Amino acid sequence: MANYKIGIDLGGTNIAVGIVTEDGAILAKKSVKTGSQRPFEEIVKDMADCTTSLLEENNISLDNVLHIGIGAPGSIDTANGVVVYANNFKYGENIPMAELLRKHIDKPVYIGNDANVAALGEVISGAAKGLKNAIMITLGTGVGGGIVINGQIYEGQHSAGAELGHIMIVQNGEPCSCGRNGCWEAYASATALIRQTAAAMKEHPDSIMNKDYTLETVSGRTAFEAAKKGDAAGQEVVDKYIKYIAEGLIDMINIFRPEILIIGGGICNEGDYLLKPMREYINKYVYAGSRLPEQKIAVATLGNDAGIIGAAFLR
Amino acid sequence: MANYKIGIDLGGTNIAVGIVTEDGAILAKKSVKTGSQRPFEEIVKDMADCTTSLLEENNISLDNVLHIGIGAPGSIDTANGVVVYANNFKYGENIPMAELLRKHIDKPVYIGNDANVAALGEVISGAAKGLKNAIMITLGTGVGGGIVINGQIYEGQHSAGAELGHIMIVQNGEPCSCGRNGCWEAYASATALIRQTAAAMKEHPDSIMNKDYTLETVSGRTAFEAAKKGDAAGQEVVDKYIKYIAEGLIDMINIFRPEILIIGGGICNEGDYLLKPMREYINKYVYAGSRLPEQKIAVATLGNDAGIIGAAFLR
Numbered sequence: 162m163a164n165y166k167i168g169i170d171l172g173g174t175n176i177a178v179g180i181v182t183e184d185g186a187i188l189a190k191k192s193v194k195t196g197s198q199r200p201f202e203e204i205v206k207d208m209a210d211c212t213t214s215l216l217e218e219n220n221i222s223l224d225n226v227l228h229i230g231i232g233a234p235g236s237i238d239t240a241n242g243v244v245v246y247a248n249n250f251k252y253g254e255n256i257p258m259a260e261l262l263r264k265h266i267d268k269p270v271y272i273g274n275d276a277n278v279a280a281l282g283e284v285i286s287g288a289a290k291g292l293k294n295a296i297m298i299t300l301g302t303g304v305g306g307g308i309v310i311n312g313q314i315y316e317g318q319h320s321a322g323a324e325l326g327h328i329m330i331v332q333n334g335e336p337c338s339c340g341r342n343g344c345w346e347a348y349a350s351a352t353a354l355i356r357q358t359a360a361a362m363k364e365h366p367d368s369i370m371n372k373d374y375t376l377e378t379v380s381g382r383t384a385f386e387a388a389k390k391g392d393a394a395g396q397e398v399v400d401k402y403i404k405y406i407a408e409g410l411i412d413m414i415n416i417f418r419p420e421i422l423i424i425g426g427g428i429c430n431e432g433d434y435l436l437k438p439m440r441e442y443i444n445k446y447v448y449a450g451s452r453l454p455e456q457k458i459a460v461a462t463l464g465n466d467a468g469i470i471g472a473a474f475l476r
Numbered sequence: 477m478a479n480y481k482i483g484i485d486l487g488g489t490n491i492a493v494g495i496v497t498e499d500g501a502i503l504a505k506k507s508v509k510t511g512s513q514r515p516f517e518e519i520v521k522d523m524a525d526c527t528t529s530l531l532e533e534n535n536i537s538l539d540n541v542l543h544i545g546i547g548a549p550g551s552i553d554t555a556n557g558v559v560v561y562a563n564n565f566k567y568g569e570n571i572p573m574a575e576l577l578r579k580h581i582d583k584p585v586y587i588g589n590d591a592n593v594a595a596l597g598e599v600i601s602g603a604a605k606g607l608k609n610a611i612m613i614t615l616g617t618g619v620g621g622g623i624v625i626n627g628q629i630y631e632g633q634h635s636a637g638a639e640l641g642h643i644m645i646v647q648n649g650e651p652c653s654c655g656r657n658g659c660w661e662a663y664a665s666a667t668a669l670i671r672q673t674a675a676a677m678k679e680h681p682d683s684i685m686n687k688d689y690t691l692e693t694v695s696g697r698t699a700f701e702a703a704k705k706g707d708a709a710g711q712e713v714v715d716k717y718i719k720y721i722a723e724g725l726i727d728m729i730n731i732f733r734p735e736i737l738i739i740g741g742g743i744c745n746e747g748d749y750l751l752k753p754m755r756e757y758i759n760k761y762v763y764a765g766s767r768l769p770e771q772k773i774a775v776a777t778l779g780n781d782a783g784i785i786g787a788a789f790l791r
Contacts, residue, residue, distance in 0.1 A: 236764065246767075294632070308731075310625055317609070317733025324730040324763045329723050331647045341726070341761045408644050411656070415639040416623075416731065418632025446656045448639045449551065452561075 165221060167212055167229040167268075168473030170275070170465060173197050173249045176204070177465060178211045180219060181473035185286035187466055191215040201244075201252035202261070209265030228269040230475035231258065232278030232468045239320045239475075242272050271475035275468055277314045277323055279461075280307025282471030283423050287463040292420040296413050297461065298325060300406065300426035303338070304346040308417070314475075326350070330408045345409035351381040351428060354402050358384045358395075365394035385431050403435060407442040414456050415448045425461035436460070480536060482527055482544040482583075483788030485590070485780060488512050488564045491519070492780060493526045495534060496788035500601035502781055506530040516559075516567035517576070524580030543584040545787035546573065547593030554635045554790075557587050586790035590783055592629045592638055594776075595622025597786030598738050602778040607735040611728050612776065613640060615721065615741035618653070619661040623732070629790075641665070645723045660724035666696040666743060669717050673699045673710075680709035700746050718750060722757040729771050730763045740776030751775070 165188065170177040172195060179190035193211050195204065208231070216223065235247025242259025244252075259270035273281075280297035289295040293312045299305040306325025308315040316322050326346035327339050334343025335353070347353055359379050362370045369392040374383045384402070387395025406424075413422060428435060436458070444455060461467060480503065485492040487510060494505035508526050510519065523546070531538065550562025557574025559567075574585040588596075595612035604610040608627045614620040621640025623630040631637050641661035642654050649658025650668070662668055674694050677685045684707040689698045699717070702710025721739075728737060743750060751773070759770060776782060 236767075310630065315625065315732075318735055319733060319768050321764060321768055322731060322733035327730040327763045328643065328727040329645055332645055332649075332723065334647075339763050340765060341763075408647065412643040412727075414637075415642040416637060417630075418634060418637035420633055448642045448654050448656075449636060450655060452551075453634050453636055 163221075163225050164227050165225055166227050166473035168469035168471070169208055169212070169229065169231045170278075170468030170472060171195065171204075171208070171231055171233040172275075172465075172468070173234065176208055176211060177469055178208070178215050179466070179469035179473065180215060180221060181470055185290075185470055185474065187469060189215060189219045190466075190469060191218075197249060198251045201250075201256045201258070204252065205258060205261045206265065209262060212266060223266070223268070226268055228271065228476070229262065229266065230278070230472035231262070231270065231272040232275040232472040232475075233258065233272055234275045237272055237274045237320050239271070239273055239316065242270060244272070271472075273314060273472065273475050274316065274320065274323070276305035277307045277316055278471035278475065279305075279425070279463075279467040280309050280423070280471065281314050281474055282463055282467030282469070283425075283461055284309045284312065285474050286470050287467055288423045288459040288461055289421045294417070294420045295423060296325070296417050296419045296421075297423040297425060298410065298413065299461075300349060300351060300424065300428050302350060302352050304350050304409070325409075325413065328409060328412055330405065330412075345405070345412075348405040349402070349409055351426065353405070354381050354384065354398075354428070355379055357402060358398050361394045361398045368392055368394035370395055381428055385434065389434070400438070403439050404442060406435075407439050407446075410439070410458070411443055411447050414443070418456070420457065422456060422458045423461050424458065425467075429460045478540055479542050480540055481542050481788035483784035483786070484523055484527070484544065484546045485593075485783030485787060486510065486519075486523070486546055486548040487590075487780075487783070488549065491523055491526060492784055493523070493530050494781070494784035494788065495530060495536060496785055500605075500785055500789065502784060504530060504534045505781075505784060506533075512564060513566045516565075516571045516573070519567065520573060520576045521580065524577060527581060538581070538583070541583055543586065543791070544577065544581065545593070545790035546577070546585065546587040547590040547783045547787040547790075548573065548587055549590045552587055552589045552635050554586070554588055554631065557585060559587070586787075588629060588787065588790050589631065589635065589638070591620035592622045592631055593786035593790065594620075594740070594778075594782040595624050595738070595786065596629050596789055597778055597782030597784070598776055599624045599627065600789050601785050602782055603738045603774040603776055604736045609732070609735045610738060611640070611732050611734045611736075612738040612740060613725065613728065614776075615664060615666060615739065615743050617665060617667050619665050619724070640724075640728065643724060643727055645720065645727075660720070660727075663720035664717070664724055666741065668720070669696050669699065669713075669743070670694055672717060673713050676709045676713045683707055683709035685710055696743055700749065704749070715753070718754050719757060721750075722754050722761075725754070725773070726758055726762050729758070733771070735772065737771060737773045738776050739773065740782075744775045
């Protein structure tokens with residue numbers, strides 16, 4: 162008898178459900194719109210309905226499902242299966258999501274923070290497959306972090322650790338959404354890159370960035386595209402941004418020396434244009450420098466599937 | 477039959493050897509001068525001789541000793557029992573210390589970095605007794621760090637993690653001994669405090685600090701003493717220094733949310749004069765602020781004994 166696990170990635174836009182094998186492969190997946198402004202009962206019911214129909218479509222009985230895991234954004238009380246709060250959802254605080262889902266499907270339900278869960282997914286089946294200790298950093302709207310030690314998510318007391326974007330890299334620096342100033346997230350997120358690019362566009366009216374984009378259409382690609390065309394202002398934005406990313410990554414290496422450091426997020430599409438100077442900067446300033454083997458740094462390979470796979474392996 | 481473990485704290489000044497019980501208490505201890513500029517063979521022989529005579533003086537047979545643990549400064553290859561390098565010792569690189577000690581005393585020998593070992597000691601018998609996850613920060617000549625997760629030292633690949641003093645808190649800041657700029661250690665160590673105090677003494681000739689101390693006698697206490705007497709320049713040094721400490725501690729909490737955060741080092745003698753404003757600053761800027769229970773922060777209780785006890789519990 163096959164044993165499957167269900168992994169659910171509860172995102173701000175989509176609920177993605179996957180049937181995951183014991184090897185960490187996705188057998189089948191399906192998604193529905195989240196409707197994050199809806200009451201939580203409706204969202205949970207859609208998670209259950211999507212799971213049930215996915216199993217039916219694949220002729221898999223619930224008897225063959227070990228458990229269900231959910232990766233959800235926000236602050237999660239994993240011990241009790243409760244979403245403490247999630248600022249992009251309207252469903253209020255202290256939602257007992259595991260218990261609510263169990264009312265629809267009578268299986269054990271585990272829940273974890275989405276960034277932690279994605280890190281676990283990459284360890285199970287992605288860039289860190291076969292390894293035990295990994296740190297994953299996702300450069301998106303914010304800077305998300307996940308810590309895997311001995312093959313397990315490390316989340317700290319109250320599931321409140323691994324806020325890796327909220328280390329300070331610039332004292333008295335830019336205000337961060339967390340209330341502190343100078344956080345890594347306020348410099349290395351895609352949001353920060355766009356802010357830095359817009360500032361450079363204003364400062365350098367002649368930059369090619371102002372030909373191809375306006376302050377309304379500026380994106381995380383703007384400065385990279387300009388730099389590749391030889392635009393000095395674009396290059397300056399890129400150089401500084403890469404340093405911001407690298408500084409936080411050096412902190413991560415000095416703290417954890419993980420078997421692998423994984424970075425994710427759309428910015429990774431820049432490939433070696435981002436990674437090569439980033440690695441050079443890291444190698445230059447990391448603790449013990451060249452006296453130790455080079456830190457392995459890889460780009461996440463699973464994309465959104467990391468959330469499904471990692472959730473399925475929660476326990 | 478009683479089972480004892482031997483813990484050896486190899487310091488720059490003294491070699492301290494202890495007979496440690498299974499409960500983590502020191503039954504007896506003894507120390508000899510390190511003579512850190514001597515060849516490593518002599519140092520290892522003194523470690524062995526000190527152990528042998530301590531056991532004899534306490535009428536304990538080697539048969540009752542399970543193993544020997546050493547906490548040593550510098551970069552340690554714990555898997556192979558090798559001191560890779562230690563910058564305050566003259567004994568060269570890649571010293572196979574565990575193997576050398578075994579030639580004198582035929583018992584299993586384990587070795588760990590002294591900061592990691594001290595953290596383990598505090599978990600076994602000190603401020604974190606009974607807990608599983610602890611971060612320890614020692615504010616001394618540098619800023620040392622130790623990570624204990626699930627009751628075990630976490631040291632990362634090549635035993636090279638837990639360099640907690642080498643996170644950056646000031647971009648393009650003060651040069652650090654590690655080659656990076658702006659490290660926490662370069663702002664929050666006792667060495668940094670003395671530098672900051674001396675700079676304030678030069679800048680404020682009227683400060684009481686210049687009455688009680690000279691630039692030759694200035695110490696980590698100078699600014700605190702002056703501040704307590706109402707000296708504005710001294711108070712300014714203290715206020716800034718406490719913020720530097722707090723910024724790094726906030727990083728540690730956001731990353732680990734440990735069950736307990738332990739701080740050690742002579743500066744802790746300032747007690748609430750240091751701890752109260754430090755806690756206030758941390759509570760204000762830590763991630764999720766008052767939505768979570770206050771982070772437990774305690775002062776190390778074992779002093780130098782932490783190194784002996786932690787070493788004894790290496791494995």
